[in-house]
Amino acid sequence: MNEFHRLIRCILACALLIVCAACTSIEVRKDEPVSSWVSRDSMKRKSEASARTVHDRIDGRPVKQFFHRHSAILSDGGMPMMVSTPGAGDDVRFAMPGSDGYGSAVALGDGYFLTAAHVPLKGHGGLFCMDKSGKPVVRSYRVVWTEKAADLAILHADVDTPGVKWAKDRSLANGAGIFTFGFGGGEWKPSQGQIISRGPTGDGNRHSDLKLSAPVVAGDSGGPVVTAAGELVGIVTRADYRWVRAFGRAWMRSGSHTTRPDIGMIEGIIAKDRASRKN
Structure with missing residues (x-):
């Protein structure tokens, strides 16, 4: 029986090692809310995943360059503000207003964007994106359609965007x-x-x-x-x-x-x- 117990302990120890190897690990402070360390861990994992894309390319272009041309940032309760106009290859710089929330979107072309329905979309915020010429712009948007069951929404803004x-x-x-x-x-x-x-x-x-x-x-x-x-x-x-x-x-x-x-x-x-x- 002792041999059996030792075998079980070895199996459990190996399983724990495998789990730990496959997961990130963070120190948890006593009485720290779950939401707090989940948020910290999530940011750590995304930063690690982002770092792994440094040399990757999408459709022949650097990852960030591709996404900057085809993504948008949504702000509810105010318009995003550009801090400076970026040069070629530079990161886009901007400031978000104090607002009730923000989210992201993807450009489908001709000023249409697809986003998640749970993103705050009260219709009095702004949308930050790059137009077809590569110029960063800020526009107001309107909600065209939503389906909460699928968490989908379509927006439109007065901007000529490159679609995906x-x-x-x-x-x-x-x-x-x-x-x-x-x-x-x-x-x-x-x-x-x-x-x-x-x-x-x-x-x-x-x-x-x-x-x-x-x-x-x-x-x-x-x-x-x-x-x-x-x-x-x-x-x-x-x-x-x-x-x-x-x-x-x-x-x-x-x-x-x-x-x-x-x-x-x-x-x-x-x-x-x-x-x-x-x-």
């Missing part, structure tokens, strides 16, 4: 590599990971929910998820946490979810709104 092409379903198998981008934690940063699983979501299960290994943080919601070829998978909708706390430490493996909408439906809504604007 949709990824084909055949390129979205489990294990496929992806990149995400968003304004989480007040920083415009990328993350990276793989597709883990896929299931239906939204009204009538017409959209898809993809689970990802890429870490995200609050503020990334609505940001683009793309393939290495620069094709749009969907938008960031929520984070996904699995954690263990023991011996004054917390081990966490976090990931995220993206909603991939019914593309025909999205294109139909945009076409209808575009026609109404011309009338």
